[in-house]
Amino acid sequence: MEFEVTESIQDVHTNLALQLEMAKDGGKKVVGCLCSYSPTELILAANAIPVGLCGSTQEPIAKAEEILSADQCPKVKATFGRAIGGTCPLFPLADCIISETTCDGRKKMYELLERYVPMQVMDLPQKPEEPAAFDHWLSEVEKAKCFLEKQLDVIITDEDLARGIRMMNEQRKLMTRIHYSRKQSPSPISGLDFANITSKLNYYVDHEDYLNLLSAFAQELEERNAKNIHASGVEGPRILWTGLGNSLGCNKVLRLVEESGGIVVCSEGCGGVTRTEDLADETLPPLEAIAQRYLRVTCACMTPNTQRFEDLERLCADFDIDGVIDLAWQFCQPFEIESYRVRELVRDKLGLPFLHVTTDYSAQDEGQLKVRIEGFMEQIEASKQRTRKTVENESRRISA
Amino acid sequence: MQAKGLQGETEVMFVGIDIGSRAAKGVALSGDILLCSTVLDSGVHPGKTGQLVLEDLLTQSGKKKSDIKFIVGTGYGRVSLPFVDSTLTELSCHAAGAHFLNEDIRTVIDIGGQDSKVIRLDEDGNMLDFIMNDKCAAGTGRFMEVAAKALEIALGDLSSTAGKSVCPCEVTSMCAVFAESEVISLLASGQKPSDIAAGLHRSFARRVGAMAKRIGINGEVAFVGGVAKNEDLGRLICEYLEVNFVRLSIDPQIVGALGAAVVAQRSV
Known part of the structure; x- marks a missing residue:
């Protein structure tokens, strides 16, 4: 399905490297980010342009395996391979990178990536609910601020930080509107179109233009809802996507789900609504507000990561979900193990069909995935029939 | 009928x-x-x-x-x-x-040529939940074929050969590629084919049994698919899960x- 914003987004995306180079010629700085934990407010406060540098395709992996062992997750390998193999047009433009100690694969890979570009690895506490965690993380945020000041040769004032917070909050509010347009049934956009557009929407040169683009997209989706324009005539099972892989390039599973008749209407985790609906508190001292906001981000690298489960429960109800797909990359220990608890929540507490998928960026397992996903759709259909039967029996019992 | x-x-x-x-x-x-x-x-x-x-x-x-x-x-x-x-x-x-054959069946273990599955069903025979093996030949009929070939016995004779075992070997590899070399080195070290076959069955049963436990075993259990013809393996999966498979009136x-x-x- 075509969207009016597609062209402008495509325009930004295709010429991104060139535009960034031009901005750099004009004195702008570029800072690389690798994760949802990177405090983008700091980068905006430094008047620099944030760019995501995560790899999400199969091609750069061979290059990475010249250095990293093959049994690392595809994200770690693709990110590293793109950076060192010269296939990422953005990597050479980054003046420096802000990263965090999330999973083991990432943090050990960063030790090697650091050889190619100045990098600040923030020490992320992994039991965020511990009282001491916040103080430590706050000092890490402050260190990252000092790192940027030194690398970019700027001074970041509290006013700058407050401005960065306002910019990010505006962006998040618009993105949240975009996500919530899918609450309507039938959804105005397929999950695949959504992932394609929003993945590209992560990139910008000028933040003001970017907000205008987000606003136009939000409006377009809301108009579709008002005019009853849907992604498909008859809506199939409404799927909530949790875990990893909700992005451009690694959309193999997303495509299989929608080819099998389902539609992804909500996503939790990276690339999902939970990353956008949580704002930084504009009433707090700015550095504290930033630190608090990022310590609330959910990820399986955290323990016990309680918030993810609360989010899932709320979103399943809000988005009228028929089934949940939980994706983990191969060799991702945190998400693989946490999946057991996600299954318990979804299947046993919420009574919804649940599918866990382990995969990578390659196309080699499409046949096997297809069976799982089509089987899952059949399971959802059976579950819906069962619910209808129970309701009918109940109403018959009441009327009798 | x-x-x-x-x-x-x-x-x-x-x-x-x-x-x-x-x-x-x-x-x-x-x-x-x-x-x-x-x-x-x-x-x-x-x-x-x-x-x-x-x-x-x-x-x-x-x-x-x-x-x-x-x-x-x-x-x-x-x-x-x-x-x-x-x-x-x-x-x-x-x-x-499975439901057609016996309405009390609530769990089906299916092991075919390239994958193994555990399926839970409701009282009407609808699928409630399922789990499948990783996307490799471990825990599949293909693995059995490779093992039988390395032992130089017919696939259909694996069960009876294993049945003769007195002291099953410990076979650690479930990878179809590495199991072959493990079988060959066990043979070279003088182990009996029957003990190796029994060891292979045991580690196979543990793998499938563990997968079944991950989604939970419920009600009567049926073992189906080509690999279900292997009675010795079926017995070991039953032991692991502490269940008895229902008898099927047809070829699994x-x-x-x-x-x-x-x-x-x-x-x-």
Whole structure:
């Protein structure tokens, strides 16, 4: 399905490297980010342009395996391979990178990536609910601020930080509107179109233009809802996507789900609504507000990561979900193990069909995935029939 | 089995065709009567093999193609069958087939040529939940083939060979590639084929059993698929799970095709 914003987004995306180079010629700085934990407010406060540098395709992996062992997750390998193999047009433009100690694969890979570009690895506490965690993380945020000041040769004032917070909050509010347009049934956009557009929407040169683009997209989706324009005539099972892989390039599973008749209407985790609906508190001292906001981000690298489960429960109800797909990359220990608890929540507490998928960026397992996903759709259909039967029996019992 | 259907129902039939990675199965059903069934090698052209399965069913039943009211295709090759009326995954078909044979079955363990699955079903034979093996040959019929070849015994003799074991070996590798070299080195170190076969079965049973426990075992349990012909393996999975499999009145390999035929019958 075509969207009016597609062209402008495509325009930004295709010429991104060139535009960034031009901005750099004009004195702008570029800072690389690798994760949802990177405090983008700091980068905006430094008047620099944030760019995501995560790899999400199969091609750069061979290059990475010249250095990293093959049994690392595809994200770690693709990110590293793109950076060192010269296939990422953005990597050479980054003046420096802000990263965090999330999973083991990432943090050990960063030790090697650091050889190619100045990098600040923030020490992320992994039991965020511990009282001491916040103080430590706050000092890490402050260190990252000092790192940027030194690398970019700027001074970041509290006013700058407050401005960065306002910019990010505006962006998040618009993105949240975009996500919530899918609450309507039938959804105005397929999950695949959504992932394609929003993945590209992560990139910008000028933040003001970017907000205008987000606003136009939000409006377009809301108009579709008002005019009853849907992604498909008859809506199939409404799927909530949790875990990893909700992005451009690694959309193999997303495509299989929608080819099998389902539609992804909500996503939790990276690339999902939970990353956008949580704002930084504009009433707090700015550095504290930033630190608090990022310590609330959910990820399986955290323990016990309680918030993810609360989010899932709320979103399943809000988005009228028929089934949940939980994706983990191969060799991702945190998400693989946490999946057991996600299954318990979804299947046993919420009574919804649940599918866990382990995969990578390659196309080699499409046949096997297809069976799982089509089987899952059949399971959802059976579950819906069962619910209808129970309701009918109940109403018959009441009327009798 | 007795037909409890309407008069003349045996005139029409419903067909299920299950094209797996190694074997192609077909079942013709009329009411409660399983008219005939067939098992062929899948070959390289699933479409052609499917046609052969269909022809075999017609020959065996002495019926014409026009007597067939509905055909359901299942298995990996289901998309290559142009003549079917609809398709369904083998997950739902195994649930339907097992339910047809015994309504008390709530868990189905299916081990085929290229994957193993555990399926939970409800009292109507609908699939409630399922889990599948990782996307490699560990814990599949293919693994058994490789192991049998390395032991230089026929696949069908693995069970009886293992049955003779006094002291099963510890086989650690479940990878079809590494198990082969492990078997060869165990043979070279003087271990008896029976003890190696028994050891392979034991580690295989642990793997499948652990997967089954991950989604939970419930009610009566059926063991189906080509690998279910291996009685020694079945016994070890039962031991691991502390259950007894229900006795099936038909070849466990054709349960998926039977389920497809059951669904075909339900579709009209």
